[in-house]
Amino acid sequence: MATHRTSTPLYRRLARQLQERIDAGTYTAGARLPSEPELSAEFDVNRLTVRQAVAELERAGTIEIRRGVGTFVRPPAVRVSIDVDPRSQRVDLGSVHAALHSRDGEEVVAAPPVTGSAEDLEAAGRLGRAPGELSRLESVIRLGAEVRTVSSYWLPSALLPPGFDRPGLRGNLVPELARAAGIELEYDWRAFGAIGADLADAELLGLPVGTPLLVREGVSCTPDGAPALYVRRRIVGSSARFVLHYREHPDR
Amino acid sequence: MATHRTSTPLYRRLARQLQERIDAGTYTAGARLPSEPELSAEFDVNRLTVRQAVAELERAGTIEIRRGVGTFVRPPAVRVSIDVDPRSQRVDLGSVHAALHSRDGEEVVAAPPVTGSAEDLEAAGRLGRAPGELSRLESVIRLGAEVRTVSSYWLPSALLPPGFDRPGLRGNLVPELARAAGIELEYDWRAFGAIGADLADAELLGLPVGTPLLVREGVSCTPDGAPALYVRRRIVGSSARFVLHYREHPDR
DNA sequence: CAGTGGTCTAGACCACGAC
DNA sequence: TCGTGGTCTAGACCACTGT
Secondary structure, eight states, X not given: OXXXXXXXXXXXXXXXXXXXXXXXXXXXXXXXOOOHHHHHHHXXXXXXXXXXXXXXXXXXXXXXXXXXTEEEEOOOOOOEEEEEOTTOOBOOTTXXXXXXXXXXXXXXXXXXXXXXXXXXXXXXXXXXXXXXXXEEEEXXXXXXXEEEEEEEEEEEGGGSOTTTTOTTOEEOHHHHHXXXXXXXXXXXXXXXXXXXXXXXXXXXXXXXXXXXXXXXXXXXXXXXXXXXXXXXXXEEGGGEEEEEEOSSSOOO | OXXXXXXXXXXXXXHHHHHHHHHHTSSOTTOBOOOHXXXXXXXXXXXXXXXXHHHHHHHHTXXXXXXXXXXXXXXXXXXXXXXXXXXXXXXXXXXXXXXHOOTTOEEEEEOOOOOSOHHHHHHHHHHTSOGGGEEEEEEEEEETTEEEEXXXXXXEGGGSOTTTTOTTOEEOHHHHHHHHHTOOOEEEEEEEEEEEOOHHHHHHHTSOTTOEEEEEEXXXXXXXXXXXXXXXXEEETTTEEEEEEOSSSOOO
């Protein structure tokens, strides 16, 4: 197997073979794959080549690698479904939180200064403000013990109640912030996208760089239409999805 | 630099240093990074270690590697924004297509048999049918010359008009299918998630395995509420996002 | 053609988890 | 302590791109 007449790289053909075994049930969900030295011997390839194949399957989401233990076939992902009523115009104070929060809720981890970074400029543009008028908060939301969501908030500094920029603060950030600031918030718009975890998010989430994240971002405004908050959440893709129901009596 | 007293691996520290240079503007958007041998010499590490660092930054989306040419700092992603009216209950025949389609539109690439695979079973469950009653279509949507969306459709075989399972068929699949079948389709529900490209999708998209994809899936039904179509689209995360507007007069 | 990134090997040592 | 995956090196050759 060490030679290759085709142009498909060895590690990819190995990955395909392993994927076929998983699809065929040779390795069932939850089962341990042969160790790297074993695969290396079986297919007569270098261990590094095995690792390339295995790394691809992990990025594809079909296996999970546990250091010091082994690599295992991933069972189908169980995602938390968060319902969004597409006709409601009001912020549902807690729909996201109810589904994603652990008992400890959201935790502020930092309040970095708003400089002129690309992120800051984009946020400023969304809010129709100058970067200098804004404050920024970073928070994490845990599911059980693990961080599953990282959020960034930008808002006019005048609307940031004292103490909310203190790292370690816990609670349901948006509703508590609105209450403390004495304002009402409603959705202006929300958008969904997907990106890979960058170095900073990967560290916060304890996951590999490039892990697929669902991005949900948007602007909330006060009832008179003034933009008051830009939020950008990155949610681990394998742990949640957002569902919009369009019929009065959902079938399932 | 070759020794490390900290537990942070060498390649990750290298990745951070490169990221810092990009953030600081030492390497500006579009600029070429030093070649792998050059970085290897500058930091006095093996070329494979350089490659690990560079691969991480590519997965993080901050650089782009072009074989035979060099590695370049990615300019900020330009995503197509697809507007979704959250109050409309009707399928907007073409909103997605208008934004994502090239002149050639969507192209059927396969009509694989519906076996008992995990995907098939999930689709059958969503439609409230047995897998044996269903047909399946696979299609791609190009943006320019490149595939940017892969879609899978499941529908009762009785609703599949003759000829629609012919690979190479081009057009606006869903509306043309509805017309040919003589039915009206409206949204039942839609969901957003994020996953990494698996081996098959990566090949169709011509992108690395694990590339973040935005998943938009859902069931459409006939006006009487009977589920008629389950669709699951995988859209390259860097090329599109879905926007929901909640106010009558969007600010931007 | 020269230079770039892509693949593959052989071998070494380390960090982690379970026993 | 052992077996697992994680990191790092040195060196070789290949495939692609632009000139």
